Amino acid sequence: MxxxxxxxxxxxxxxxxxxxxxxxxxxxxxxxxxxxQRWHLEMQLNKGSPRFIPLWVKFYDVPMEYWSQDGMSFIASGVGKPLGMDRITEDTCIYGKGRIIFARILIEVDAAKKLPECIK
Structure with a gap:
C-alpha cells in the first residue's frame, strides 16, 4: 500500500x-x-535526509577470538553503533556452529561521515 x-x-x-x-x-x-522500518504507533513519517542510517555490513576474515557477541560489537563499533546481528552470525557467536566466512551486523552509521574501508 x-x-x-x-x-x-x-x-x-x-x-x-x-x-x-x-x-x-x-x-x-x-x-x-x-x-x-517496523511501523509503530507514534512513528513520524517524513522523507527528510536521515542523519543516521542502519546498514547491514559484512565483515570477512574475522579472527576466531572475535566470534562472540562482545567481539562482534567491538568490531562493529569501528563503523558506527551496533544494532544487532543476522540470525546466522548470532547463532555462530552463541553456539559455536554456523557460518564463519563472514559476519553480518546491522550498524547505525552517520550519513554525513565517510565509511571506513577496512577495520584492523
Missing amino acids: MNEKGFFFFKFGDEALMMRCLEDGPWMFHNRPILL
Missing part, C-alpha cells in the same frame, strides 16, 4: 516473514535503495 506522501506499507501474514524481510536487505526498488 502507498499513502499520499509516497510511503509504502507492507502487510505480512506472519511475523517471521516480516522479520526475514527486515533482516535480509538491503533492498532496492527501481534501482534505488529503500529503508525498511
Whole structure:
C-alpha cells in the first residue's frame, strides 16, 4: 500500500516473514535503495535526509577470538553503533556452529561521515 506522501506499507501474514524481510536487505526498488522500518504507533513519517542510517555490513576474515557477541560489537563499533546481528552470525557467536566466512551486523552509521574501508 502507498499513502499520499509516497510511503509504502507492507502487510505480512506472519511475523517471521516480516522479520526475514527486515533482516535480509538491503533492498532496492527501481534501482534505488529503500529503508525498511517496523511501523509503530507514534512513528513520524517524513522523507527528510536521515542523519543516521542502519546498514547491514559484512565483515570477512574475522579472527576466531572475535566470534562472540562482545567481539562482534567491538568490531562493529569501528563503523558506527551496533544494532544487532543476522540470525546466522548470532547463532555462530552463541553456539559455536554456523557460518564463519563472514559476519553480518546491522550498524547505525552517520550519513554525513565517510565509511571506513577496512577495520584492523
